[in-house]
Amino acid sequence: MSANTMEHPTGRVRRGSARVRLLQALMSLDDHRSVQEHSVDELAAIAGVAKGSVYYQFGSKENLVRQMLVHGAEELQRIMDELDDGEGLVAVRASLTAQIRAAFAFLREYPSFTGLVAYALARRRDDESQQLRAEKEAIVGLLTDRLARLDAAKVAEEFAEAPSSSARLEIMATSLLSAAVTLSIEQHTTHQEWSEEDCVQALVAMSSGGLG
Template sequence: MRLLQAMMALDDHRSVQEHSVEELAAIAGVAKGSVYYQFGSKENLVRQMLVHGAEELQRIMDDLDDVGDLASVRASLTAQIRAAFAFLREYPSFTGLVAYALARRRDDESQQLRAEKEAIVGLLTDRLARLDAARVAEGHAETPSSPARLEIMATSLLSAAVTLSIEQHTTHQEWSEEDCVQALVAMSAGGLG
């Protein structure tokens, strides 16, 4: 666990794949042999980092999940986006790996990479569907958005969050985290209807 957390937080402008197992073990303060014992290979270690990060992101968002009227669903989604953005900022190596997964063609992806990317998009699709259903229930929209539209919006939201996180971290430190969050919230709410 400590190794996965340390890998997710790497911030030296190299992808996690560019680090040697020796470097990763030293960063986490564990023996190189224990890395191979626990994960078998560097490739499996990187896959497990993605799985661990995606599970942690889902847990954070689930802890903030609230179902109810439009206002509570909207507030819950805003809190989830805020927490997810903070998570992406805290773990730049994980964020880079998600960006890599988003940019890969379906044929080029490993099964694990595709599954984790789809899990994150599915989580966001579910949250947007709840917001959409609350909008319809309260008469703010006549019909719900199609599942395909919700999935496109979720993929767009994930891509935007990852890109904003990377841009804020590397190029635009003057952008406040709250401004980035509000831009993502506006995207999510504005795309429904």
């Protein structure tokens, strides 16, 4: 994933461009229907653009949906990369906590994107689109890398006997992503009494407790 530029038809455009503003407006969509259930007319109205602009920028609603996932995944990487700092167990753990907090806030800010991630996670490997699978795996890979850094720091400071296997780290990363998406949706739709910080701390405990 690249956080800087995107070019049609892959979706790679400059951040801040009209195309990105359209994507972010639709990622913010918040009603009982998924973005796939909205017509192009409805999506254009939500974004405040002409229907023709949607087709000009994306070609089809299906490609628009794919590019929402691409763009959101890239933004998540950018946010987490900006907070990826420090060496040693304490610093790495603090960095991961900050990244989880920022990622959870992003999921809350963009409920339509969060719904797309949930959709991608639930798809069978043989029937989901290549783009959905690629972006889902990219997000899991991003989390796997962060967990691997924490795992290595624990081993280096003798808090663990041996590093976790790559398969275990990937399983943990997938579990963490699924939990973050589920918590975001549940807090938004059913459990408004749950504080965002409590949700973040639950995810942090999950990410740290499974290592070592």
